[in-house]
Amino acid sequence: MDMILEPARRMTREDLMYLLNLKDREEIQRLFDRAYQVKVEYVGNKVYFRGLIEFSNICRKDCFYCGIRKSNRNVVRYQINEDEILESARFAYENHYGSIVLQSGERDDAQFIGFVEKIVRAVKELSSNSLGITLSLGEQREETYRRWFLAGAHRYLLRIETSNERLYGRLHPEDHSYRKRIECLKMLYEIGYQVGTGVMIGLPGQTIEDLAEDILFFKKMDIAMVGMGPYLVHKDTPLSSKISDFEVIKERQLELALKMIAVTRIYLRDVNIASTTALQALDPTGREMGLKAGANIIMPNITGTEYRSSYQLYDNKPCLDENASLCRTCLGQRIESVGETIGFDEWGDSPHFRK
Numbered sequence: 423m424d425m426i427l428e429p430a431r432r433m434t435r436e437d438l439m440y441l442l443n444l445k446d447r448e449e450i451q452r453l454f455d456r457a458y459q460v461k462v463e464y465v466g467n468k469v470y471f472r473g474l475i476e477f478s479n480i481c482r483k484d485c486f487y488c489g490i491r492k493s494n495r496n497v498v499r500y501q502i503n504e505d506e507i508l509e510s511a512r513f514a515y516e517n518h519y520g521s522i523v524l525q526s527g528e529r530d531d532a533q534f535i536g537f538v539e540k541i542v543r544a545v546k547e548l549s550s551n552s553l554g555i556t557l558s559l560g561e562q563r564e565e566t567y568r569r570w571f572l573a574g575a576h577r578y579l580l581r582i583e584t585s586n587e588r589l590y591g592r593l594h595p596e597d598h599s600y601r602k603r604i605e606c607l608k609m610l611y612e613i614g615y616q617v618g619t620g621v622m623i624g625l626p627g628q629t630i631e632d633l634a635e636d637i638l639f640f641k642k643m644d645i646a647m648v649g650m651g652p653y654l655v656h657k658d659t660p661l662s663s664k665i666s667d668f669e670v671i672k673e674r675q676l677e678l679a680l681k682m683i684a685v686t687r688i689y690l691r692d693v694n695i696a697s698t699t700a701l702q703a704l705d706p707t708g709r710e711m712g713l714k715a716g717a718n719i720i721m722p723n724i725t726g727t728e729y730r731s732s733y734q735l736y737d738n739k740p741c742l743d744e745n746a747s748l749c750r751t752c753l754g755q756r757i758e759s760v761g762e763t764i765g766f767d768e769w770g771d772s773p774h775f776r777k
């Protein structure tokens with residue numbers, strides 16, 4: 423039996439593990455080709471842009487892997503003001519990006535909640551309601567999620583980071599709760615958001631079985647969008663001191679992340695899958711490789727360049743000095759170079775969500 427061609431509905435956890443474990447170069451290439459074929463069949467060969475605005479690196483949390491965790495004193499903290507955020511949003515609108523993503527460190531104070539609500543309304547207004555808005559602002563109360571939804575946000579990204587509760591526990595301080603995160607994902611779903619989640623790939627202590635479970639988790643939660651990428655070391659974090667170089671060999675991290683994208687595409691078929699910046703950090707063409715392995719979403723960074731160096735979740739983040747226009751030109755060429763087209767002026771909802 424050829425597992426790479428096996429229909430998804432018949433695949434078991436062991437089958438997913440078998441695919442994630444492929445070692446032979448030719449077999450891996452066949453896996454990517456199959457995933458690409460499934461993508462073209464279910465979501466087409468159009469790539470959708472989400473202009474990413476990282477509007478603040480102030481965070482109340484302390485995840486052991488993340489460069490902007492609150493205990494990292496080596497970061498200059500910033501908060502971009504309303505005018506500048508709207509300027510970036512206008513750039514996205516004028517350049518026909520169908521939607522934007524507002525991301526920041528996690529905060530849950532009243533001032534922050536009100537600020538986000540105001541921005542969401544203003545973005546809707548400046549684009550005559552046409553720009554789609556995704557929020558990526560962490561764990562919040564139900565009432566907050568509702569307020570932002572009513573203001574006009576329609577998608578929310580909240581990565582589970584790993585679906586293995588024990589591993590989650592080792593990557594976070596004690597007061598960060600896996601259960602709470604699951605509750606948040608459920609609330610978002612109930613409210614009516616298109617919900618995205620994802621994991622980090624190649625975390626210290628993570629097994630292939632964990633990754634297969636992650637894919638089953640996406641399915642169980644009826645997720646519409648998946649955003650995941652390789653775990654990358656940030657030197658000013660507790661996790662960096664705990665791992666050996668052996669665990670984070672670049673090539674291996676890249677290959678594993680691409681296999682994870684491919685198997686997720688084959689298994690879930692009609693969802694949106696992002697080709698993340700973290701892939702590009704491992705190889706300059708990492709995001710194009712992601713598109714060839716089944717991803718269909720790219721999130722060009724449109725944050726003002728003066729803030730980029732302060733939003734480093736991991737070391738060696740790419741594109742720190744390319745402004746949004748340069749980024750657009752460079753991306754357009756890269757995407758066309760792999761034979762894909764760009765879905766300008768479209769929200770690009772996944773067929774899965776539309777169902």
Ligand code: 5AD
Nearest residue numbers: 487488581652653654655656735736
């Ligand atoms: N390596 C890779 N991804 C990271 N993230 C945070 N820190 C790192 C890191 N060191 C990811 C998390 C988070 C997203 C915004 O960035 O998955 O959800």
Ligand code: FES
Nearest residue numbers: 481483485488491
């Ligand atoms: Fe900010 Fe994890 S460190 S949410």
